[in-house]
Amino acid sequence: MQVVVLKLDVHCEKTKQKAMSTVCCLSGVNSVEVKDGKLTVTGEIDAYMIVKKLKKICHTEFISVGPVKEPEKKKPDDPKKPETKPPDVIYHYVPPCPPYYHNFNGCYNEDPNACVTS
Template sequence: MMKVILKLDFTDDKTKQKALKNVSGLFGLESISLDSKDKKLTVTGDIDPIDVVAKLRKICYTEIISVGPAKEPEKKKEDPKKAAEDKKKAEEAAAQLLKAHQQAYYQNLYYYQNHPPAAVAPAPAYPAYYQRSSEEDPNACVIS
């Protein structure tokens, strides 16, 4: 989990909406928050900060303020049974995330059927050209 804080230079609400729309399409995103007064965008999730900046720079000037791990709440000591249940839930969530990722990754594959070549005769070859001399043909025109 990473927390990325970016400073955006947008002038109107339309640009702000475009920025939010582009960032929300990234894979692995957990939360987005935008502070319009300070023009700061906070993005949290399993994302690459460079990908976020690359998407936003197409819309407006973007500057990275900070990149760091997202703060997780402090954990108290738990019972072993509860820890085992949480571990199972985490494994199930990871399996679902992997399945969703695989569906997104493999959805654009194209399958082509290979058909046998058609039984069509090949095109006829062009006739061989040869040069005729005027001696062979008395009616030939000679340009001198």
């Protein structure tokens, strides 16, 4: 992978779009970006072919050609921090309330010798 930065003499938006579409159609191009008259192309590309195609559209100059800068890898922390153990949790057991039994004898009459008819 390499990055090619080119200077373009672009005076209108139409020419800028035409240059971008021309570069995007080339094989091996991963990304194309235009800022302040500079065209940045990233990918497995031939810088000479890009300039050859763009010179038909507008005046083009090389600024730089080089490998893609990889993002810096984060270095692991050498001093190991002691592992903090969470405090032990103490659970209190609360027994449930005993069920309430209501003693019900069915029918309640004041006179136990009363006659029941069905």
